Amino acid sequence: MTFDDMNDKITPGNPSRETSPNRGSSIPQAEAIPKPCKPLRQWQDEQQIDRNAQIKLTKLVHMRYQHPNLDEITTFLRDFGMSVAKKAEGKRWYKGYGDDQYVYYAQAGEKKFLGGTFEVASHSELEKASRLPGASPIQDITSAPGGGSLVTLHDPEGFPINLIHGQTKKAAGPYPEILTTNYEHEKPRVARFQRFKPGPAAVHKLGHYGLCVQNFQTQMQWYTRTFNIVPTDFLYVDTPTGQRDVAIFAHIDLGPDYTDHHTIFLSTNATQHVHHCSFEVHDFDTQLLGHEWLAKKAYKSVWGVGRHVLGSQLFDYWWDTTGNMIEHYADGDLVNEDTPVGWGEAGDESLAVWGPEVPKWFLD
Numbered sequence: 001m002t003f004d005d006m007n008d009k010i011t012p013g014n015p016s017r018e019t020s021p022n023r024g025s026s027i028p029q030a031e032a033i034p035k036p037c038k039p040l041r042q043w044q045d046e047q048q049i050d051r052n053a054q055i056k057l058t059k060l061v062h063m064r065y066q067h068p069n070l071d072e073i074t075t076f077l078r079d080f081g082m083s084v085a086k087k088a089e090g091k092r093w094y095k096g097y098g099d100d101q102y103v104y105y106a107q108a109g110e111k112k113f114l115g116g117t118f119e120v121a122s123h124s125e126l127e128k129a130s131r132l133p134g135a136s137p138i139q140d141i142t143s144a145p146g147g148g149s150l151v152t153l154h155d156p157e158g159f160p161i162n163l164i165h166g167q168t169k170k171a172a173g174p175y176p177e178i179l180t181t182n183y184e185h186e187k188p189r190v191a192r193f194q195r196f197k198p199g200p201a202a203v204h205k206l207g208h209y210g211l212c213v214q215n216f217q218t219q220m221q222w223y224t225r226t227f228n229i230v231p232t233d234f235l236y237v238d239t240p241t242g243q244r245d246v247a248i249f250a251h252i253d254l255g256p257d258y259t260d261h262h263t264i265f266l267s268t269n270a271t272q273h274v275h276h277c278s279f280e281v282h283d284f285d286t287q288l289l290g291h292e293w294l295a296k297k298a299y300k301s302v303w304g305v306g307r308h309v310l311g312s313q314l315f316d317y318w319w320d321t322t323g324n325m326i327e328h329y330a331d332g333d334l335v336n337e338d339t340p341v342g343w344g345e346a347g348d349e350s351l352a353v354w355g356p357e358v359p360k361w362f363l364d
Helices: 003-007 040-046 070-080 123-130 216-226 284-296
Strands: 057-067 083-088 091-095 104-108 112-120 149-154 160-165 205-213 229-239 242-252 264-268 273-280 301-308 314-319 325-330 341-345 352-354
Touching: 040 229, 057 070, 057 160, 057 205, 057 242, 070 083, 070 091, 070 104, 070 284, 104 112, 112 123, 123 149, 123 160, 205 216, 216 229, 216 242, 216 264, 284 301, 284 314, 284 325
Parallel strands: 057 104, 112 160, 205 264, 229 341, 273 325
Antiparallel strands: 057 112, 083 091, 091 104, 149 160, 205 273, 229 242, 242 264, 301 314, 301 352, 314 325
16 A cells, blocks of 8 residues: 555545655656656757767866965865865865865965866877867876876856866775665664764765856857767746746766766856855765754855755755855766756756755855
């Protein structure tokens, strides 16, 4: 018998149907994708995208920012769940417990966004990028952990995006324990007690970042033509002339291999600015304990803890000490080339299924 079967019954004195209890479901992507939707390759063909001309990205590896006070941001990032990988004069590199040498780079100076950094598939992809208009020369970053070579591009609205190749990986770990959970009908955790240690929510890796842009179509087309970045979901608004796309959740196209639901997020806004960057943590307990840790340290919460609709991630957003928004997430969706491109209506209800009310200015 299901919850709905139970609640179809009429109770004495209450002839109406009972309110159905909440429940969670892990459903196939074909059922979960917003409607309408269409196959990814069909969307690319309609956009006349030349996949062979794209710069092939493999992974988002680290963020780059400029901060006026490196000691202050270092304290915050440690409380957020990162550790210092290396210090140099006017520079800091911060790592998680994944295999990336670092997930965040900071340098001294006035507040400034220096771009997300993507790993590319080969040195030839880096050379291809260096030939694009406005691209920087290929730079050797021998001072950074793991070394490598870097090229910086700028999108049509001037946001930097960095490409790296040749960086060595570090040994990953230690990984947190995957906890066994007892349910009402299945109780595998016998004579084992759940215990937790307060502290920061240790960061595993960088997951995605978001930009608020003024010319959505131009920005969307640039990212999806220049790189193997593809839409997972669009959000739209209704206008007198029809539906208009105003946001995109996009992922790196790795063909049949699965990757995160989105690696970059673009949203229409009257003013262009960086919205946030987001880092993966182990699980819900880890995230809640990290949230409490940051709250006790008197950092400023933005929104959360809650669960997103698109992407399904558990989320909590914070202001760092420089005024940048930064997010923890856990339990995100995975997609590949077989995941259809979906369209959903923009609105607060599209952002979260549960959690605190979204701040009215969240996407301002």
